[in-house]
Amino acid sequence: MSEHHEEYLDLCAAYALGVIDEVGQRRLEEHLAHGCSICEAALADFSSAAVAIASTAAPAKPSPRLRERVLAAARSQPRAPSLRRRPAFVQVVLAAASIALLATTVTMWQRVERMTAERDATRVQLEEIARELEDSKRIERLLASPDTDCFDLAATGTVDTTLSARACFDRSSGGAVLVFHGATPPSGHDYELWVLHGDHPVSLGIVRADASGRALTHLDAIASPVTVTAFAVSLEPAGGSTAPGPSGPVIRVAALEG
Amino acid sequence: MTDVTRDLDCLRRIAAGDEAGLSELYDRYIGLIFPMAVKIVGDNAHAEDVVQEVWMQVWRSAPSYDPKRGPVAAWLLTITRSRALDVYRSRSARAKREDVVAKESVESGHDPGAAINGARKRDLVRRAFAALEPKKREVLELAYWHGLSQSEIAVRVGAPLGTVKSWMRQGLRDLRASLPEGEWW
Numbered sequence: 525m526s527e528h529h530e531e532y533l534d535l536c537a538a539y540a541l542g543v544i545d546e547v548g549q550r551r552l553e554e555h556l557a558h559g560c561s562i563c564e565a566a567l568a569d570f571s572s573a574a575v576a577i578a579s580t581a582a583p584a585k586p587s588p589r590l591r592e593r594v595l596a597a598a599r600s601q602p603r604a605p606s607l608r609r610r611p612a613f614v615q616v617v618l619a620a621a622s623i624a625l626l627a628t629t630v631t632m633w634q635r636v637e638r639m640t641a642e643r644d645a646t647r648v649q650l651e652e653i654a655r656e657l658e659d660s661k662r663i664e665r666l667l668a669s670p671d672t673d674c675f676d677l678a679a680t681g682t683v684d685t686t687l688s689a690r691a692c693f694d695r696s697s698g699g700a701v702l703v704f705h706g707a708t709p710p711s712g713h714d715y716e717l718w719v720l721h722g723d724h725p726v727s728l729g730i731v732r733a734d735a736s737g738r739a740l741t742h743l744d745a746i747a748s749p750v751t752v753t754a755f756a757v758s759l760e761p762a763g764g765s766t767a768p769g770p771s772g773p774v775i776r777v778a779a780l781e782g
Numbered sequence: 783m784t785d786v787t788r789d790l791d792c793l794r795r796i797a798a799g800d801e802a803g804l805s806e807l808y809d810r811y812i813g814l815i816f817p818m819a820v821k822i823v824g825d826n827a828h829a830e831d832v833v834q835e836v837w838m839q840v841w842r843s844a845p846s847y848d849p850k851r852g853p854v855a856a857w858l859l860t861i862t863r864s865r866a867l868d869v870y871r872s873r874s875a876r877a878k879r880e881d882v883v884a885k886e887s888v889e890s891g892h893d894p895g896a897a898i899n900g901a902r903k904r905d906l907v908r909r910a911f912a913a914l915e916p917k918k919r920e921v922l923e924l925a926y927w928h929g930l931s932q933s934e935i936a937v938r939v940g941a942p943l944g945t946v947k948s949w950m951r952q953g954l955r956d957l958r959a960s961l962p963e964g965e966w967w
Contacts, residue, residue: 537951540852541925542860543932556850564850570951571852573958576907577926578859581817583904590830591808594837598804601841636845766944 528562530714530763531730536563540570554652557645663701663742671696677776683759686737687715689776691755698749702741707733709759713772716764719746720754725769731757754779789854796844804841811855815862822866822927832866839865867929910960918953921946 535552538544544552556563666672677689686706693700702717709715715731728746733739746752756777758770765771789810795803815836819829839861847857911919917939924930924938932950936943 533951534947537947537954538925538932540856540954541922541950542863543925543930545931567850567852569958570954571856572961573954574926575814575853575855575859576957576961577911577922578818578863579814579904579907580911581821583813584817584820584826584829586812586816586826586830586833590833591805591812593830594808594834595801595805597834597838598801598841601838640846763948764944766942766948768942 527735528560529730529732532560532563533566534763536566537570540567540574542574550648553644554648557641557648659742662699662744666694666697666699666701667692669694669697669699672699673780675778675780677702677755677757677778680774680777682773683775685759685775687757687776689757691778693746693749693752693755693780695749695752695780698743698745698747700741700743700746700755702743702755704731704733704737704739704741706737707731707739708737712762714760714762714764715775716758716760716770716772717741718756718758718770718774719752720756721748721751722753725756727764730760730764752780786853790849793844793847793854796841804837807840807854807858808837811858814855815858818859818862819866822863823869828869829866832862832869835865836862863926863929871929907961910957913960914953914956915949917941918949918956921949922953922957925950 532552532555535544535548535555538548539552552563556567672692672694674690674692677691679685686708688705689702691700691702704715707715717728717731718725719728720726726747728741728743731739731741754777756770756774758765758774759772760770761772789807792803792807792810796807812833816829816833819832819836820826823829823832836858840858847854851857914922920939921935924935925932930938932946933943935950936946939946941949
């Protein structure tokens with residue numbers, strides 16, 4: 525079972541409306557491949573709602589010829605050998621075995637579905653491993669850079685929290701790695717990471733921790749690294765701030781020297 | 783046999799090359815997908831081309847349907863919407879489409895008898911959709927009928943991306959909550 529986050533529900537909504545992007549779709553499918561009853565239920569609900577939107581279109585009828593055109597086109601592209609084209613004796617044999625054949629077909633269908641799902645899940649895992657390996661190499665290069673500074677994000681004292689955070693930032697390339705411990709927000713909340721350019725905050729996303737509360741955020745290139753003045757973490761409602769900046773208390777911060 | 787099991791049975795038969803399965807599914811859903819195609823591409827002739835492509839895709843890719851991703855109706859509509867938006871974008875039919883949308887908005891009380899499951903359900907859905915908060919309704923319309931991404935919608939309505947995502951999710955949830963449980967279509 526994959527851990528559920530509110531963010532996945534946004535992806536479910538985008539999926540049902542057909543506006544999900546490639547990255548989002550891959551993330552959602554990976555999440556669903558591990559099983560998530562909350563998202564499966566949400567997808568069913570959202571898909572039904574999308575059907576409702578479709579049914580608000582004004583009634584329209586196609587010409588009666590369309591049905592025949594569709595069936596004729598299908599006939600010209602047979603998906604499987606047609607029983608009608610087989611010799612009569614074969615039809616007799618197949619008819620006698622029809623119940624077994626039907627059962628086999630259903631079983632095969634389910635098996636193919638299962639194998640396809642397993643193959644897709646394996647492919648996703650391999651891609652994930654490759655991505656993680658590549659990511660590790662990039663982090664290694666970043667940490668080895670002479671321009672990289674490492675520092676802790678200090679507690680502001682606004683909220684009593686177990687969260688600790690340390691950042692390594694290369695101002696020349698904009699690369700950054702942040703490591704979090706104790707990143708277990710109160711129920712219904714998320715920790716959100718921010719970078720400040722002067723006084724202007726830009727969200728770097730929700731801090732996604734594992735079950736032990738550890739998280740690692742790697743950013744290849746923060747835009748305009750020379751104007752970065754601080755990193756900060758705020759406590760936000762689940763899903764993150766809907767405002768342009770933090771909407772909840774800032775609980776960790778590190779100001780950088782200019 | 784419920785509608786859901788009947789749909790799945792049709793798809794299994796289609797996957798096995800059974801034309802009758804395709805015929806049955808066509809009859810069940812043409813009343814839902816054709817109006818959608820017309821609304822997006824703007825006229826019946828192009829909508830018929832779209833619908834023919836949709837059924838050919840169903841014929842070829844029935845084995846790839848995954849019930850966990852939503853009901854068969856939603857799958858058919860996703861294919862239809864995608865094909866129709868492709869045609870719409872490629873043939874600059876915006877003016878025609880706007881005409882259709884505008885015409886619909888002033889004819890909202892006309893006879894919906896051609897809808898797949900009758901006038902009552904259609905009116906129910908229309909009322910539920912109209913009752914949504916305006917911002918939620920707007921983002922759903924921009925996404926579904928105009929094919930705009932969440933980022934494009936955020937720019938169009940002048941709201942933060944996170945807010946647009948939230949409206950979209952809540953709009954779908956509110957709409958679903960206002961419809962009967964189970965297989966309402």
